[in-house]
Amino acid sequence: xxxxxxxxxxxxxxxxxxxxxxxxxxxxxxxxxxxxxxxxxxxxxxxxxxxxxxxxxxxxxxxxxxxxxxxxxxxxxxxxxxxxxxxxxxxxxxxxxxxxxxxxxxxxxxxxxxxxxx
Amino acid sequence: xxxxxxxxxxxxxxxxxxxxxxxxxxxxxxxxxxxxxxxxxxxxxxxxxxxxxxxxxxxxxxxxxxxxxxxxxxxxxxxxxxxxxxxxxxxxxxxxxxxxxxxxxxxxxxxxxxxxxxxxxxxxxxxxxxxxxxxxxxxxxxxxxxxxxxxxxxxxxxxxxxxxxxxxxxxxxxxxxxxxxxxxxxxxxxxxxxxxxxxxxxxxxxxxxxxxxxxxxxxxxxxxxxxxxxxxxxxxxxxxxxxxxxxxxxxxxxxxxxxxxxxxxxxxxxxxxxxxxxxxxxxxxxxxxxxxxxxxxxxxxxxxxxxxxxxxxxxxxxxxxxxxxxxxxxxxxxxxxxxxxxxxxxxxxxxxxxxxxxxxxxxxxxxxxxxxxxxxxxxxxxxxxxxxxxxxxxxxxxxxxxxxxxxxxxxxxxxxxxxxxxxxxxxxxxxxxx
Numbered sequence: 008x009x010x011x012x013x014x015x016x017x018x019x020x021x022x023x024x025x026x027x028x029x030x031x032x033x034x035x036x037x038x039x040x041x042x043x044x045x046x047x048x049x050x051x052x053x054x055x056x057x058x059x060x061x062x063x064x065x066x067x068x069x070x071x072x073x074x075x076x077x078x079x080x081x082x083x084x085x086x087x088x089x090x091x092x093x094x095x096x097x098x099x100x101x102x103x104x105x106x107x108x109x110x111x112x113x114x115x116x117x118x119x120x121x122x123x124x125x
Numbered sequence: 126x127x128x129x130x131x132x133x134x135x136x137x138x139x140x141x142x143x144x145x146x147x148x149x150x151x152x153x154x155x156x157x158x159x160x161x162x163x164x165x166x167x168x169x170x171x172x173x174x175x176x177x178x179x180x181x182x183x184x185x186x187x188x189x190x191x192x193x194x195x196x197x198x199x200x201x202x203x204x205x206x207x208x209x210x211x212x213x214x215x216x217x218x219x220x221x222x223x224x225x226x227x228x229x230x231x232x233x234x235x236x237x238x239x240x241x242x243x244x245x246x247x248x249x250x251x252x253x254x255x256x257x258x259x260x261x262x263x264x265x266x267x268x269x270x271x272x273x274x275x276x277x278x279x280x281x282x283x284x285x286x287x288x289x290x291x292x293x294x295x296x297x298x299x300x301x302x303x304x305x306x307x308x309x310x311x312x313x314x315x316x317x318x319x320x321x322x323x324x325x326x327x328x329x330x331x332x333x334x335x336x337x338x339x340x341x342x343x344x345x346x347x348x349x350x351x352x353x354x355x356x357x358x359x360x361x362x363x364x365x366x367x368x369x370x371x372x373x374x375x376x377x378x379x380x381x382x383x384x385x386x387x388x389x390x391x392x393x394x395x396x397x398x399x400x401x402x403x404x405x406x407x408x409x410x411x412x413x414x415x416x417x418x419x420x421x422x423x424x425x426x427x428x429x430x431x432x433x434x435x436x437x438x439x440x441x442x443x444x445x446x447x448x449x450x451x452x453x454x455x456x457x458x459x460x461x462x463x464x465x466x467x468x469x470x471x472x473x474x475x476x477x478x479x480x481x482x483x484x485x486x487x488x489x490x491x492x493x494x495x496x497x498x499x500x501x502x503x504x505x506x507x508x509x510x511x512x513x514x515x516x517x518x519x520x521x522x523x524x525x526x527x528x529x530x531x532x533x534x535x536x537x538x539x540x541x542x543x544x545x546x547x548x549x550x551x552x553x554x555x556x557x558x559x
Contacts, residue, residue: 094314095312095313095314095316096262096264096311096312096313096314097313097314097316097318097319097322100264101319101322116311118310118311118312
């Protein structure tokens with residue numbers, strides 16, 4: 008079963024670039040990504056650029072509206088994701104608990120829709 | 126006929142969890158399992174009314190429910206693949222062969238029927254435990270865990286659960302449907318948790334059971350016209366869990382705790398329906414049988430040397446149970462037990478209880494009382510929304526003979542509760558002061 012692990016963090020709480028904490032943070036990410044890559048659990052995964060780069064698009068009455076900024080202005084913002092293939096929710100949440108950002112942010116675990124043709 | 130119907134209702138309640146556990150092991154879809162179980166009960170109503178109740182109703186229900194599920198799956202395309210379906214049917218046929226499933230023999234109800242799905246007792250325990258762990262999975266919201274446990278494990282109807290929680294059947298139905306969909310769609314596993322998650326997951330079950338127990342106070346005290354007694358349901362669920370995990374100290378501790386508290390139930394309310402605090406209860410009304418069962422369980426749990434929150438709370442309640450009078454209670458022991466509890470659960474609520482126990486050790490030493498009261502005040506910022514804090518504060522002030530201050534604290538406590546019985550209790554105290 009596929010799950011999307013959506014990583015939400017507060018930018019102000021992340022370790023600052025150039026500090027030893029930042030190096031460790033990145034190192035932890037690298038180790039985790041390598042681990043789930045080698046185990047075959049990771050189908051995809053990326054980090055996203057910060058919220059100031061976000062653009063939100065909607066179409067109303069046939070008219071495209073493009074707005075600067077993320078969809079929801081909350082403290083914790085989507086910062087990256089992993090798409091994983093695991094047996095069940097317990098395995099997915101166990102992986103989520105290993106994502107470095109989870110220590111100051113949160114990870115939302117969402118099962119991927121199954122259209123029955125996999 | 127009516128007799129058979131009543132009997133079937135009883136059997137249905139008692140056997141539901143076994144049948145559902147057996148179905149879940151194969152089907153993974155809780156809604157389908159429940160529907161198949163319901164179909165089997167309808168079949169039982171027809172067959173058993175005619176032919177009498179079989180020797181092993183459980184085996185009959187398990188087999189019939191599996192058949193009903195298979196029929197349903199064959200009609201639709203809900204099964205993941207044809208191969209799975211064929212496998213399921215083959216397995217079922219094989220099981221039924223070993224069972225020598227034969228309607229005539231079975232309906233003559235003279236022969237004991239072995240049950241293929243439940244033939245290995247360890248396996249039954251495992252399947253049932255899996256079901257409990259699933260119903261109390263932390264990914265399901267707590268209220269829904271409560272409802273699911275009562276429905277699936279306790280075998281109550283949605284209507285009964287709704288009435289016990291004073292909500293409508295529709296609301297309860299929605300809550301249950303959402304939970305079942307979450308289990309299915311998010312693929313909450315039907316399995317025993319991994320060793321490293323076992324403690325946390327078992328704690329979740331215990332807290333759900335204790336929540337059901339505590340709800341019983343709200344439900345009964347709001348004079349709900351219901352024949353469902355949530356306290357009894359919680360105790361039954363806990364007994365059930367303990368039979369599956371007989372070595373688990375905290376499960377034993379929780380059962381002990383609930384029995385020790387439940388023993389005082391009749392004494393908590395006086396004739397006119399008013400709440401009586403521990404201090405004013407007629408101790409001869411306490412149920413001796415429950416007190417002694419609770420105490421035995423607690424002593425047994427403590428032998429495991431795996432102390433936890435519920436064992437400590439049970440020990441505290443046991444001290445109260447042993448005491449002939451409120452003043453004669455072993456407050457020193459109670460204080461020590463709360464100190465231990467604080468190590469596990471460092472909360473200002475526990476600190477409040479420590480201070481109350483301390484204040485009772487030398488109840489007439491005013492200097493000491495004043496000193497303890499000054500410590501109590503330090504908790505106010507953290508507990509400004511907690512009714513029992515202000516009730517406790519008022520008690521201290523009454524003992525210190527500061528009546529005016531006490532009325533202010535009581536007023537705060539009154540404003541913080543929605544429970545009419547608690548409100549009445551506080552209002553009487555208030556009335557005595559002015």
